Structure formats: C-alpha cells, structure tokens
Amino acid sequence: MILVKKKGWRFLATAAAVLCLVMSLVVSVPAARAGVCEEALGACMVDAVMTMTHNLMAGVSYAIFCTEGYTFCLRYYAEA
Secondary structure (H helix, E strand, C coil): CHHHHHHHHHHHHHHHHHHHHHHHHHHHCHHHHCCHHHHHHHHHHHHHHHHHHHCHHHHHHHHHHHHHHHHHHHHHCCCC
C-alpha cells in the first residue's frame, strides 16, 4: 500500500512538472509577436506557472482565469 502511494505521488509530481514545462513553452513562443491581449495573457500565464510550482490546483485555477481574461480582452477591448 505504501509503494502505491509513493508511486502515485511520483506520477503526480512528474505530470505537474511536464505541465509546467508545456505551459511555459506555450507562453514564451507567441510572446515575441504579440498584441496587447496576448502580452497580458503571457504575463498572466507566467504567474500561473509559477503558482503551479507551489500549489498545483491554485495554478490551474489561475490559468483558467487567465484564459477567461484573454477571451474578455479579445471580445471587449478595442485596440486603437
């Protein structure tokens, strides 16, 4: 039983690390040629990834709020 728990935590930690790596790559690549909404999304996702390193569920929630803010920005923010 103890081995199962240890392997479960190891898998969760590995999955979280891979998720953080993928999220950081997704954020850093399009940031080179981004508009206002994309820059805000990039900054927010960097904060979300940093939050994931401390608390996985809080970081995932943060990333969801980032995408909602990005959708709001695209829909209602008029770029001049």
